[in-house]
Amino acid sequence: MSLLPVTLIGDKILKRKAALIKEVDNKTVELIRDMFDTMRNANGIGLAANQVGADKSIFIIDISLVEGHEDSKPLVLINPKIIERSDKKVFIEEGCLSIPDIRAEVERPEKITITFYDTNLKEHTIDADGLLARVLQHEYDHLQGILFTDLISDEIKKSLKKDLNKIKQRKVEFQYPVTEHADYQMQL
Ligand code: ZN
Numbered sequence: 001m002s003l004l005p006v007t008l009i010g011d012k013i014l015k016r017k018a019a020l021i022k023e024v025d026n027k028t029v030e031l032i033r034d035m036f037d038t039m040r041n042a043n044g045i046g047l048a049a050n051q052v053g054a055d056k057s058i059f060i061i062d063i064s065l066v067e068g069h070e071d072s073k074p075l076v077l078i079n080p081k082i083i084e085r086s087d088k089k090v091f092i093e094e095g096c097l098s099i100p101d102i103r104a105e106v107e108r109p110e111k112i113t114i115t116f117y118d119t120n121l122k123e124h125t126i127d128a129d130g131l132l133a134r135v136l137q138h139e140y141d142h143l144q145g146i147l148f149t150d151l152i153s154d155e156i157k158k159s160l161k162k163d164l165n166k167i168k169q170r171k172v173e174f175q176y177p178v179t180e181h182a183d184y185q186m187q188l
Contacts, residue, residue: 002034003041004052005177005184009099009147010168013050013185018057018143021078024119027188028056032076032119035060042176044097046135048142051098053179053186059139063131072132077116080140083125084113092134094148100174102163104156106148108137 007014021028031054039047045066048059062074091105111129114136118124128136138148149157149164166172168182 001037001041003177004034004038004186005179006038006042006097007051007053007179007184008167008170008182009096009149009164011053011098011179011182011184013053013055014098014142014147015145016050016055017145018048018050019055020057021117024078024121028058029119031056031186031188032058032060036062036074038176039097042097046139047097048139050142050145053184054188055185056188057143059143061132061135061139063135066131069131076119077114077136077139078118078121080114080116080136080143082112082114082137082140084111085109086111086129092131094134094138096138096148097176099147099149099164099167100172102149102160102167104148104152104160106138106151108134108151112137114140 035047038052045063046061049056057079060076063069064072086109088110089107090110091107093103094106095103112133113127115125
């Protein structure tokens with residue numbers, strides 16, 4: 001098992017749009033395996049490649065940890081693209097491994113349609129609602145350089161500012177390995 005350090009809010013790679021994948025080489029396969037180890041070790045249900053400092057358009061999800069979703073299969077999404085969003089929006093509480101121990105209600109479309117490639121570069125389309133739609137949008141946003149804290153009201157952002165700064169300065173206790181500085185990037 002290989003655990004990768006998780007990037008934190010304030011890290012530069014989390015603000016950048018991820019590079020598209022042209023081929024799934026051995027390094028990419030290894031990265032995906034290590035991402036699953038890292039996500040499961042941190043009890044996460046989704047993880048984007050830039051959350052381990054890799055500039056690649058990949059994210060993984062596994063919502064089977066969540067009650068009522070035990071039968072869900074883990075998914076690897078390469079070069080994902082949300083092609084449809086419902087007009088109806090809903091508030092759901094979110095957390096993020098890059099913003100440990102902070103949670104906030106975030107408003108997003110209730111349903112989405114997403115296309116992506118699997119590790120054999122075969123294309124797939126998923127129509128999602130509920131928790132699945134939520135996790136897919138959260139992770140997809142990571143690959144666009146967007147965190148859930150970018151989507152909350154100024155008022156809530158203000159109330160979280162102190163705690164977010166503590167995370168950025170690494171002045172809290174982390175339950176899993178994290179990056180040592182804001183410039184961290186994985187060499188691939
Ligand atoms: Zn996240």
